[in-house]
Amino acid sequence: MTDTATTTLAPEGTDTLDTPDAPDTTAILMQPLEIRHMRLKNRIMFPPMTTGYEARDGSITEQSINFYKRVAEGGAAYIVLGDVTPVHTISPTPKLVTDEQIPSFAALADALHEFDCKLGLQVFHPEYDTVAVAELFAKGDMAGARAKLHHDMAHYVNEVSAERLGEILGSITALARRAAAAGADAIEVHGDRLVGSLCSPLINERDDEYGGSFDNRTRFAREVVRAIRAGSPDICIDYKLPIITENPQIGRGGLFIDEAVTLARLLVEDGVDTFHVGQANHTGNLNDTIPAMGTRPDCFMEPYSRRIKEAVDVPVSTVGAIPDADAAARLIASGACDYVGLGRPILCDPDYANKVADGRADLIRPCIMCNRGCTDAIASRRFISCVLNAQNGYEYQRVIGKTEAPKRIAVVGGGPAGMEAARVAALRGHDVTLFERADRLGGQLDIASVPPRKGTMRRIEQWYARALDAAGADVRLNTEATPEMLADGRFDEVIVAVGGRNATPPIPGTDLPHVMDAWRVLAGEQRPHGRTVIIGGGLVGAETAELIAQDDYGCDVTVVEMMGQIAAEESSTIKPIMMEDFATHHVTLLTNTKVERVTEHAVEAVETINPPAPAGRPGAPAGRPGARPAGGAPGQAAEASGAPEPQTRPVTIPCDCVILALGTAPLPFDTTALDAAGITVTRVGDCNGRAADINRAVEEGYLAAVAA
Numbered sequence: 001m002t003d004t005a006t007t008t009l010a011p012e013g014t015d016t017l018d019t020p021d022a023p024d025t026t027a028i029l030m031q032p033l034e035i036r037h038m039r040l041k042n043r044i045m046f047p048p049m050t051t052g053y054e055a056r057d058g059s060i061t062e063q064s065i066n067f068y069k070r071v072a073e074g075g076a077a078y079i080v081l082g083d084v085t086p087v088h089t090i091s092p093t094p095k096l097v098t099d100e101q102i103p104s105f106a107a108l109a110d111a112l113h114e115f116d117c118k119l120g121l122q123v124f125h126p127e128y129d130t131v132a133v134a135e136l137f138a139k140g141d142m143a144g145a146r147a148k149l150h151h152d153m154a155h156y157v158n159e160v161s162a163e164r165l166g167e168i169l170g171s172i173t174a175l176a177r178r179a180a181a182a183g184a185d186a187i188e189v190h191g192d193r194l195v196g197s198l199c200s201p202l203i204n205e206r207d208d209e210y211g212g213s214f215d216n217r218t219r220f221a222r223e224v225v226r227a228i229r230a231g232s233p234d235i236c237i238d239y240k241l242p243i244i245t246e247n248p249q250i251g252r253g254g255l256f257i258d259e260a261v262t263l264a265r266l267l268v269e270d271g272v273d274t275f276h277v278g279q280a281n282h283t284g285n286l287n288d289t290i291p292a293m294g295t296r297p298d299c300f301m302e303p304y305s306r307r308i309k310e311a312v313d314v315p316v317s318t319v320g321a322i323p324d325a326d327a328a329a330r331l332i333a334s335g336a337c338d339y340v341g342l343g344r345p346i347l348c349d350p351d352y353a354n355k356v357a358d359g360r361a362d363l364i365r366p367c368i369m370c371n372r373g374c375t376d377a378i379a380s381r382r383f384i385s386c387v388l389n390a391q392n393g394y395e396y397q398r399v400i401g402k403t404e405a406p407k408r409i410a411v412v413g414g415g416p417a418g419m420e421a422a423r424v425a426a427l428r429g430h431d432v433t434l435f436e437r438a439d440r441l442g443g444q445l446d447i448a449s450v451p452p453r454k455g456t457m458r459r460i461e462q463w464y465a466r467a468l469d470a471a472g473a474d475v476r477l478n479t480e481a482t483p484e485m486l487a488d489g490r491f492d493e494v495i496v497a498v499g500g501r502n503a504t505p506p507i508p509g510t511d512l513p514h515v516m517d518a519w520r521v522l523a524g525e526q527r528p529h530g531r532t533v534i535i536g537g538g539l540v541g542a543e544t545a546e547l548i549a550q551d552d553y554g555c556d557v558t559v560v561e562m563m564g565q566i567a568a569e570e571s572s573t574i575k576p577i578m579m580e581d582f583a584t585h586h587v588t589l590l591t592n593t594k595v596e597r598v599t600e601h602a603v604e605a606v607e608t609i610n611p612p613a614p615a616g617r618p619g620a621p622a623g624r625p626g627a628r629p630a631g632g633a634p635g636q637a638a639e640a641s642g643a644p645e646p647q648t649r650p651v652t653i654p655c656d657c658v659i660l661a662l663g664t665a666p667l668p669f670d671t672t673a674l675d676a677a678g679i680t681v682t683r684v685g686d687c688n689g690r691a692a693d694i695n696r697a698v699e700e701g702y703l704a705a706v707a708a
């Protein structure tokens with residue numbers, strides 16, 4: 001591709017752009033870009049992300065407007081609203097089906113334009129028969145609807161009639177017209193899902209004019225673009241181009257790169273103004289397109305967007321696991337794309353672009369790719385909210401306002417809860433001292449980042465160290481705070497965030513010398529060998545199992561879990577990968593098995609052969625590592641339903657080592673001296689009642705600080 005004047009960053013030899021190895025991140029990312037007549041003020045796009053903030057009928061709510069407005073205020077140049085359907089569906093996504101909905105979309109466009117941020121609507125059609133499924137639901141035939149949905153996900157692309165495709169095309173064109181009327185700047189065609197399935201040589205098995213040859217498979221995609229262009233001549237057309245990458249099993253609903261290049265060229269003739277190059281979808285695991293930590297390389301779409309950019313004369317964006325602003329700038333400077341989509345990173349820090357503009361990219365709160373607050377949330381139909389960002393979903397309600405009465409605040413503990421409390425309190429103008437007894441910040445993150453794939457967790461403590469410094473908090477490492485020293489008159493308020501410790505259960509034999517502690521194993525202080533039984537299959541037990549089953553430990557691992565699931569709290573995007581790893585390393589998983597005692601050479605347990613169905617909710621309480629639902633619930637369910645008494649059998653597991661991973665116990669911190677001195681005390685994070693996870697630690701730290 002020959003760059004146009006507007007997409008070229010800097011000609012060779014000028015000093016606005018350093019070499020791709022040492023790019024001037026701010027200059028590159030803040031360069032404006034013209035796409036048709038849509039002028040982006042910088043190179044940062046918030047790509048399509050279903051949020052769950054919309055109304056039942058798909059209209060834009062105040063919460064939705066505030067969410068996107070906050071992203072716009074944070075400096076993003078272009079926001080694409082994800083998965084907007086042109087027809088009524090059962091999916092909880094935005095819908096623009098009637099003219100009556102236009103004003104709510106117009107309000108969103110106006111809110112974004114206030115910040116010179118452009119709005120795109122991603123038009124998508126799901127890969128199921130929306131009419132038939134809706135009729136089954138309306139009749140109350142839930143089982144029938146679910147069965148049809150399940151069937152359609154695999155077969156609709158091959159069963160939808162050409163006539164129905166024509167109707168869908170009409171609804172897409174109508175959506176584009178409504179979008180233009182609402183003031184949207186762009187329509188992004190979701191080239192994935194139904195459109196991508198039709199394009200795919202791996203999924204499309206049709207033998208009519210929409211199947212077989214490349215021309216036939218891509219016919220609908222081209223019809224969609226031409227119809228939008230004809231119906232809405234002025235709107236900018238963005239096309240999400242899904243690529244089947246090196247491993248076709250990861251996502252098959254798109255095109256291999258050579259065919260994608262050919263299609264891209266044709267689509268430009270049809271009216272496309274820009275491409276958004278992404279990973280193909282359609283295997284049922286959201287990890288394909290939204291890879292969790294350690295599951296895909298950084299910037300994994302780079303080679304594919306580079307090929308598309310070389311082939312077409314319109315701007316191209318890329319998306320997926322771009323770790324930081326320097327990497328984003330490098331992608332642009334090296335010619336892999338013209339602008340970047342930053343989804344989870346902007347969810348995590350909506351001020352991303354403004355911080356780049358200010359030359360403070362080091363202060364961008366980094367996404368750790370845990371997929372818990374965002375991807376898991378949409379998978380379970382909750383609204384998205386980053387685990388590190390306590391303000392998501394509460395934009396303009398939860399704000400860090402300056403205090404009118406600055407206080408001297410001590411924060412005890414430098415884990416996520418304490419670090420967030422100290423950061424927010426200091427930003428508010430309080431005089432904050434954070435005490436951490438270890439020689440580093442992070443608390444449990446230090447060991448949480450040790451298991452396979454979890455290295456990105458380290459980004460949190462590294463960022464907090466910089467953010468605390470920038471906010472002006474006084475951080476005292478290697479300093480154990482005691483209630484007495486905090487009550488000496490130096491502080492008005494104390495936030496206790498001392499966290500937890502690995503729980504020690506009352507199981508006979510756990511004091512034997514070959515019994516280890518999962519936290520100490522992860523910290524490298526204890527080293528298991530040979531046949532190792534891990535007692536407790538929550539997140540910590542499962543991750544420890546993965547670690548010691550790897551070749552450099554080479555343990556022969558058995559995990560014993562009293563509940564019905566291993567790693568119930570793990571992200572649904574990561575769990576299949578973890579299970580694959582267990583299979584590869586021959587890890588034995590025993591569920592519904594309760595340990596009775598540990599002996600010198602074995603673990604003795606009791607397995608429940610016919611466990612009662614779990615009562616009410618699947619899995620463990622939200623996100624709590626090592627947590628257990630209350631023991632009584634399953635039994636009570638069995639009693640109430642008249643189910644047969646559970647049958648049990650003894651199990652003996654011979655072993656050389658045992659590791660305990662039975663949950664986190666809150667650490668005590670006696671505040672009697674503080675109470676006596678009249679000092680306000682707030683407990684946050686794992687020490688507050690029950691241990692939980694990063695999400696709760698950060699949220700409680702944040703809320704304590706804004707209340708101070």
Ligand SMILES: Cc1cc2nc3c(=O)[nH]c(=O)nc-3n(C[C@H](O)[C@H](O)[C@H](O)COP(=O)(O)OP(=O)(O)OC[C@H]3O[C@@H](n4cnc5c(N)ncnc54)[C@H](O)[C@@H]3O)c2cc1C
Binds near residue numbers: 387413415441442540
């Ligand atoms: C192996 C492992 C993996 C995990 N993985 C995940 C995960 O993937 N996702 C997730 O959401 N959660 C995960 N967690 C849980 C998560 O790390 C914790 O919920 C979170 O760290 C709790 O934060 P906190 O600040 O409350 O406590 P902590 O992280 O425990 O921090 C407390 C800090 O207080 C310090 N301290 C204690 N007493 C004093 C004192 N008197 N004076 C000064 N300092 C003191 C401690 O040294 C510590 O640094 C994991 C936990 C473990 C152990």
Ligand SMILES: Cc1cc2nc3c(=O)[nH]c(=O)nc-3n(C[C@H](O)[C@H](O)[C@H](O)COP(=O)(O)O)c2cc1C
Binds near residue numbers: 048083289290375
């Ligand atoms: C919660 C969530 C919802 C998403 N919804 C959509 C969507 O509606 N349409 C779409 O094309 N991609 C969707 N994506 C994929 C993102 O656009 C993006 O490609 C992906 O998150 C990888 O980029 P990132 O690493 O910058 O987050 C979604 C991603 C997340 C995390």
Ligand code: SF4
Binds near residue numbers: 348369388
């Ligand atoms: S919840 Fe996790 S993956 Fe999602 S944006 Fe936040 S840090 Fe990133």
